[in-house]
Amino acid sequence: MSKWLTRVGWRHGVAVLAVVFSLFPIVFVLSAALNPLGTLSSTTAVPTGASADNFGNLLADTGFARWFGNSVLIAGVSAAVSVFLSALAAYTFSRMRFRGRRVGLLALLLIQMFPQFLAIVAIFLMFSTITDLWPAIGFNRAWGLILLYLGGALGVNTWLMKGFFDTVPRELDESATMDGASHAQTFFRILLPLVAPILAVTGLLAFIGTINEFLIANVFLTDTGAKTLSVGMYGLVAGERNNNFGMFCAGTLLTAIPTVLVFQFLQRYIVNGLTAGAVKG
Amino acid sequence: MTALLERETASDPAQQPGRGGLTGPLLKVALLGLVAGLAVWAAFPLVAERAWPGLAVLAVATAGLFYLYLTPRHVPLKYLVPGTLFLIVFQLFPVLYTAATAFTNFSDGHRGDKQDAVVAIQTASVTRVPGSAEYALTVATTGDPATGPLTFLVTDPGTRTVSAGTAAGLEQLPSGGVSVNAAGRVTAAEGYTVLNGGQASARSREITDLAVPTAGGAIRSQGLSRAYEGKAGRAYDAGCDCIRDTTSGKTWTADEEAGAFVAADGERLAQGWRVGVGLSNFGRLVTDSAVSGPFARTLVWNLFFAVASTGGTFVLGLACALALHSPRMRGRGIYRMLLVLPYAMPSFAMLLVWRDMFNTDFGLINNLFGLDVDWFGGAASARIAVILVQLWLGYPYMFLVATGALQAIPPELSEASRLDGASPWQSLERVTLPLLMVALTPLLISSFAFNFNNFNAIYLTTDGAPFPVDNPANGATDLLITYTYRLAFGGSGAQYGFAAAVSVFIFVIVAVISAVSFRRTRRQEEVYA
Numbered sequence: 001m002s003k004w005l006t007r008v009g010w011r012h013g014v015a016v017l018a019v020v021f022s023l024f025p026i027v028f029v030l031s032a033a034l035n036p037l038g039t040l041s042s043t044t045a046v047p048t049g050a051s052a053d054n055f056g057n058l059l060a061d062t063g064f065a066r067w068f069g070n071s072v073l074i075a076g077v078s079a080a081v082s083v084f085l086s087a088l089a090a091y092t093f094s095r096m097r098f099r100g101r102r103v104g105l106l107a108l109l110l111i112q113m114f115p116q117f118l119a120i121v122a123i124f125l126m127f128s129t130i131t132d133l134w135p136a137i138g139f140n141r142a143w144g145l146i147l148l149y150l151g152g153a154l155g156v157n158t159w160l161m162k163g164f165f166d167t168v169p170r171e172l173d174e175s176a177t178m179d180g181a182s183h184a185q186t187f188f189r190i191l192l193p194l195v196a197p198i199l200a201v202t203g204l205l206a207f208i209g210t211i212n213e214f215l216i217a218n219v220f221l222t223d224t225g226a227k228t229l230s231v232g233m234y235g236l237v238a239g240e241r242n243n244n245f246g247m248f249c250a251g252t253l254l255t256a257i258p259t260v261l262v263f264q265f266l267q268r269y270i271v272n273g274l275t276a277g278a279v280k281g
Numbered sequence: 282m283t284a285l286l287e288r289e290t291a292s293d294p295a296q297q298p299g300r301g302g303l304t305g306p307l308l309k310v311a312l313l314g315l316v317a318g319l320a321v322w323a324a325f326p327l328v329a330e331r332a333w334p335g336l337a338v339l340a341v342a343t344a345g346l347f348y349l350y351l352t353p354r355h356v357p358l359k360y361l362v363p364g365t366l367f368l369i370v371f372q373l374f375p376v377l378y379t380a381a382t383a384f385t386n387f388s389d390g391h392r393g394d395k396q397d398a399v400v401a402i403q404t405a406s407v408t409r410v411p412g413s414a415e416y417a418l419t420v421a422t423t424g425d426p427a428t429g430p431l432t433f434l435v436t437d438p439g440t441r442t443v444s445a446g447t448a449a450g451l452e453q454l455p456s457g458g459v460s461v462n463a464a465g466r467v468t469a470a471e472g473y474t475v476l477n478g479g480q481a482s483a484r485s486r487e488i489t490d491l492a493v494p495t496a497g498g499a500i501r502s503q504g505l506s507r508a509y510e511g512k513a514g515r516a517y518d519a520g521c522d523c524i525r526d527t528t529s530g531k532t533w534t535a536d537e538e539a540g541a542f543v544a545a546d547g548e549r550l551a552q553g554w555r556v557g558v559g560l561s562n563f564g565r566l567v568t569d570s571a572v573s574g575p576f577a578r579t580l581v582w583n584l585f586f587a588v589a590s591t592g593g594t595f596v597l598g599l600a601c602a603l604a605l606h607s608p609r610m611r612g613r614g615i616y617r618m619l620l621v622l623p624y625a626m627p628s629f630a631m632l633l634v635w636r637d638m639f640n641t642d643f644g645l646i647n648n649l650f651g652l653d654v655d656w657f658g659g660a661a662s663a664r665i666a667v668i669l670v671q672l673w674l675g676y677p678y679m680f681l682v683a684t685g686a687l688q689a690i691p692p693e694l695s696e697a698s699r700l701d702g703a704s705p706w707q708s709l710e711r712v713t714l715p716l717l718m719v720a721l722t723p724l725l726i727s728s729f730a731f732n733f734n735n736f737n738a739i740y741l742t743t744d745g746a747p748f749p750v751d752n753p754a755n756g757a758t759d760l761l762i763t764y765t766y767r768l769a770f771g772g773s774g775a776q777y778g779f780a781a782a783v784s785v786f787i788f789v790i791v792a793v794i795s796a797v798s799f800r801r802t803r804r805q806e807e808v809y810a
Contacts, residue, residue: 007609014604015616018597022623025673028645029626029634041643085364092360104361109799111372113792115734118762118784119375121769121777122382126375133326151371154364156727183356184305212628215736215766222428230629234741237633245637252630260625264618 029249038246054246055254063224064251067232070142070221072258074228075210078146082153083203087195089154090161091187095173105159112155116148117215123148124219140226145217149210157202164198165191197269204266208259229255309350316346342366382781384557386540389774391553395535398554399517402524402542404448404492404499405552407511414438416500417465418508420488421445421473426480431491434459434467434475435500435508443467446493446500466506481505524550562782575755576764576783580790582664583760587733590671591725597672598679599717603709606687617684624677632741635670639742657746660757667758671738675728686720687713726798730791734762761787 024045032043036051058064092098093105116123127148131138138144172194173186181189192199214230221227227235229251237248320343327336349358385391393401417436422429433446434454443461444453458471469475481488485505492499498512515526523534524542533542533550541553565572601620605613623631638645639656647653656666690713698708732738739745740763745756754771755764761783769780 008607011604011607011610014600015610015620018601018604019616019619021673022620022677025631025634025638026622026626028638029631040637040640043643043645045645045649085367088360089364092357096357098357101357108368109795110792111368111376113730113795114372114376114784114788116372116375117736118734118765118787119372119379120766121780122375122378123371126378133330133332134323147367148371150367151375152368154368158364182305187360212737214629214741219770223425229627233630234633237637241637248630249634252627252634255627255630256625259627260622263621263625 029252032246032249033253035246038243040242040245043245054250058247058250058254062236062247063227063232064254066225067227067229068254070227071211071229071255074142074146074149075207078149078153078210079203079206081146082150082157082206083199085150085153086155086157086161086202087192087199088187089158090165091191093158093162094165095170105162108155108158112152116152120215120219123216127220140221140223142226145220148216148220149213157206160202161195161198164195168194200266200269204262207262211255211259313347313350316343379781379784382778383562383785384559385555385778386553386558387555387778387781388776390551391540391555391778393554395540395554398542398552399524400494401552402515402550403513403517404494406514406526407492407499407501408514409503409509409511413512414510416508416510417467418502418506419467420476420481420484420502420505421467421470422476423473426474426476427483429474431484431487432473433491433493433500433502433508434470434473436461436465436467438465441465443470445470445473448491448493451493451495451500478505558778562779563786565779566782566786575752579755579759579761579764582757583733586664586668586671586735586760587729589668590675590732590735590738591729593668593672594675594679594728595683595721595725597676598681599683601676601680602683602687606684620680621677623673624681628674629737629741631674632670632737635666635673636742639666657743660747663743663747663758667738667742670742671732671735674738675732679728682721682724683717686717689720690716722798726795729798730795733760733791733794734787735760736762736766739763740766 028043028045031045031047032038032040033054034047034050034052035043036049036053038054038057093101127139127144130144135141136143137147168191173190176186176190177183211228212230213228214234217228217231218234221231224232233248233251233255236244236251320339323339324336327339346362349355349362415438417438419434419436421432421434423432424430430447434443435446435451436443441461442453443456443459444451446452454470459467460469462468467475476484482505488502488505492501495510498510500508500510502508512527514528515524517523518525518532521532521534523532525532531544533544533548535541536543537556538558539549539553540556540558542550566576567573604610605616610616639647641647641653641655641658644656646656654662657663694712694716695708698712699705703711739758739760743756743758745759745763745767747758748754748756754767759767765780765783765787768776768783
């Protein structure tokens with residue numbers, strides 16, 4: 001028995017403790033979302049009743065459906081395009097030798113250390129002008145925000161991907177070149193399918209990051225219909241904190257659904273991709 | 282091998298006719314067509330605004346793109362340019378602009394140039410004098426009735442001509458697109474949305490504040506349906522480069538270094554203009570005791586927060602990964618799935634939930650443990666709470682990463698050490714951990730850089746609270762980034778120049794720390810191989 005404890009038992013002990021720590025806020029959210037009263041003060045750790053009222057009110061009384069659509073559009077498009085852009089750059093840095101390569105890699109790293117939102121004042125002023133000239137990509141428009149997010153597409157992602165690209169044997173694309181494939185054909189037909197795991201990982205990380213981005217979106221989107229989930233739901237509890245708590249938690253659960261689905265689907269890739277990127281840097 | 286690759290890419294077989302399929306060229310034509318279309322679309326507003334430098338940049342950029350993708354040369358550039366364009370416009374340019382702003386006095390009251398300041402001072406001093414002209418007023422907007430920019434549509438009682446006035450000035454409207462009622466008020470105008478009574482009352486403060494500059498003074502509203510043209514009490518005199526009060530005769534002379542009008546007795550007019558102030562914003566961080574003390578305290582807490590968040594999540598995540606890393610363990614898949622659930626929850630929402638779980642009166646934490654702690658009321662408890670939240674949010678990521686890294690270490694290594702008589706703990710300390718650290722250090726560094734500027738973690742939970750009584754701008758849990766945000770967008774007047782200086786300062790700190798740590802990892806050598 002004591003041997004079992006020292007070998008396996010403690011492992012279960014640690015795991016159970018960690019699971020409890022991980023789950024209790026989520027159970028609390030679930031409990032609040034199902035709580036028929038829908039207030040913070042009446043919510044307990046364990047669900048006391050079950051009602052879908054909060055979900056109904058959320059969809060009927062707020063712009064939740066719009067915010068959800070906006071978030072999925074903005075996060076989806078900017079994640080997909082940014083993965084593509086950094087894959088292009090990572091391919092160059094991994095496979096080609098050219099003047100300015102070292103400088104380019106270092107510059108990417110350095111610029112990334114100045115997070116985009118530190119320049120929020122400059123971005124605000126810049127987009128004031130853009131809104132005057134081209135309202136279609138100005139404030140309160142999804143496309144403007146997507147363009148802005150794409151400014152940070154290169155950088156960390158490129159480094160992560162370059163590390164993974166380096167692990168793919170060069171002989172593969174060299175032989176393709178010998179067979180008459182152009183560099184573009186080599187990239188799209190040979191290399192991209194082989195690096196699918198890292199594409200999935202960076203795509204998911206970018207998606208989660210954009211869904212959660214609050215600062216820039218808060219400055220950028222002020223019309224109710226244009227808001228993303230983070231901005232809209234923050235507004236929900238900014239004023240009527242206690243009363244809207246149930247609705248807010250219902251929204252939290254709904255927001256998690258797409259991420260959890262994708263996450264479960266890609267779990268194997270994520271573990272492998274993250275580590276491969278880290279080890280081969 | 283490298284040389285071979287270079288030769289191959291340089292000769293670029295795809296660009297020679299007769300090689301490859303048709304899809305490639307067709308796609309290229311379509312994409313370049315899209316670029317041309319976008320350029321034309323972007324050009325129209327620039328032409329309308331007569332923004333010739335902007336138009337020139339657009340033309341050169343478009344021509345450059347066409348050249349790049351139609352020539353067989355410059356292969357690396359073909360792949361780098363798309364991402365780099367975004368990087369330059371939306372990242373590099375704002376960063377440089379921020380750096381430039383850090384050397385100015387840009388703030389509320391110092392927004393535009395000197396001309397703007399003079400106009401603002403003159404319009405603000407407008408008072409009604411007997412016999413001044415009166416107009417029928419209609420409030421309209423060019424955008425959304427609740428938020429769009431306001432415009433005064435005023436009808437001249439004598440000539441019945443209608444003009445549109447904004448803070449930029451007065452402009453006469455062509456009579457064709459306007460309908461005026463019997464009382465002389467505008468009921469509809471082409472290109473404008475007329476505000477109804479309710480909408481106008483809701484914005485009455487903005488309406489009262491709006492002054493339309495005219496030659497001798499300004500047009501201001503009186504109620505929601507009448508406007509008058511008043512005379513400026515203060516006027517700019519180019520002769521002495523000063524502002525003169527027409528009744529008292531007092532003068533404020535322009536001080537080009539401070540960007541303000543200053544009277545002989547030292548009084549400054551609130552409205553100034555933007556000038557370069559050199560290093561004084563940075564100097565304030567170091568020398569102004571009202572600023573430097575709280576700033577240094579924030580910096581120390583910021584460093585501690587980043588180290589504690591990164592280190593704490595790493596230790597916790599590693600412990601869980603080690604516990605689950607055993608073939609004897611049953612149910613690993615289920616444990617793993619439940620452990621990483623926090624990572625899949627939307628973090629912005631969970632931060633707000635945690636804020637409420639720390640609520641003193643009906644928060645879950647106090648209820649569950651029978652406590653009565655005012656968590657966000659005291660500096661120490663607020664800091665503990667914030668780091669606890671970070672642990673919860675961040676450790677699943679570290680757990681995932683550590684699990685992956687553990688799986689990448691060949692099990693033969695620990696077996697060999699066990700055969701040599703090492704205890705499990707020794708084998709972990711001497712073999713597994715060093716190998717893990719090689720793999721994970723780069724991730725720890727980027728996690729540190731992320732947490733150093735973790736805006737959401739503070740803004741959505743404590744929002745910097747608790748604040749000392751004497752300084753409502755700089756709280757105990759404030760990070761530099763939330764402090765900067767409050768400086769720039771907070772209620773007590775925007776200080777863009779100073780906020781930009783703090784941003785630059787943050788950048789330097791993060792860059793130095795990261796550069797030193799990167800240098801210490803062997804990763805660097807591999808990258809440049």
